[in-house]
Amino acid sequence: MTASPRSRVSKYGQKPKSSREIIKAVPSVPSPRKAWDDPTDWENVTSHEGDAHYNYSTFKTILKEQGIDLSKDKRVLEIGSGNAMLLDVLKAEGINTVGVDVNPRGNKESPQAIARIEQLPFANETFDVILSVAVFDDRYYDQEHNLMIQEIARVLKHGGIYMGTLEPGRIKALPIRGFNLVKPSKSDNMLYGFTVIYKKS
Numbered sequence: 453m454t455a456s457p458r459s460r461v462s463k464y465g466q467k468p469k470s471s472r473e474i475i476k477a478v479p480s481v482p483s484p485r486k487a488w489d490d491p492t493d494w495e496n497v498t499s500h501e502g503d504a505h506y507n508y509s510t511f512k513t514i515l516k517e518q519g520i521d522l523s524k525d526k527r528v529l530e531i532g533s534g535n536a537m538l539l540d541v542l543k544a545e546g547i548n549t550v551g552v553d554v555n556p557r558g559n560k561e562s563p564q565a566i567a568r569i570e571q572l573p574f575a576n577e578t579f580d581v582i583l584s585v586a587v588f589d590d591r592y593y594d595q596e597h598n599l600m601i602q603e604i605a606r607v608l609k610h611g612g613i614y615m616g617t618l619e620p621g622r623i624k625a626l627p628i629r630g631f632n633l634v635k636p637s638k639s640d641n642m643l644y645g646f647t648v649i650y651k652k653s
Contacts, residue, residue: 504537508545511583511615514647518613518634522547526580529607531569532587536562570599577609586618601625605652614650623648 512522520526524546533539533551539562542549549563552572556564567573569587582604588597604614605628616623630653 504541507538507585507617508541510617510647514615514649515581515613518649518651520581520613522581524548527578528581528583529574529579531572531582531584531604533562533564536564538583538585539564569603570596572603572607574607576606577612578607580609580612582608582612582614584614584616586622587616588622588624590622590624597623597625601628601631601650604650605631608652610652612652614652616648618646 515522522528522545526548528542528547528549530539530542530549530551531553533553533556535557536551536559539549539551540559543563551562551564552567552569553564554566554568556562556566565573588595588600590597601623602625608614608631631650632653634649634651
């Protein structure tokens, strides 16, 4: 059985929807990029190396404003790493990082675990930073957002940050005590308006 990428698979043992079924079931959704209107292309939101470098720069700037400097002594997890574009940029920058996806599509050198976000295969408080790009999307995929947020909070260290780009308005999860949504500082970077930041106290 072919699994849908990231955590975005049909719920626990059920057969995932095919791309054709998804397209029939979901109306066209306006999007800033034409490719995103096709759910078969949604898996490759970061489709170019330039996109990956831009996302990395954005993450680095926002994290620094939150008091976290991306460096070799920080452990970083990218959830929904998929084609490993961002993951490879992080590795090239010397950052200790690993990705997780139910359908990794990077090269063999890209460190990716095969799992979904609802069941992350890592110990409690493993990572200083967790990053994602558009992994919360129940328009096209069956997801358990409560479990996804619980798992993100579980594997994040105290004082750590989860930051997701293209996630605002998509996360439909109950609040978790000690895992709080924070507001980023002002910046000229346009992705601030499309970014959510959680901090674990």
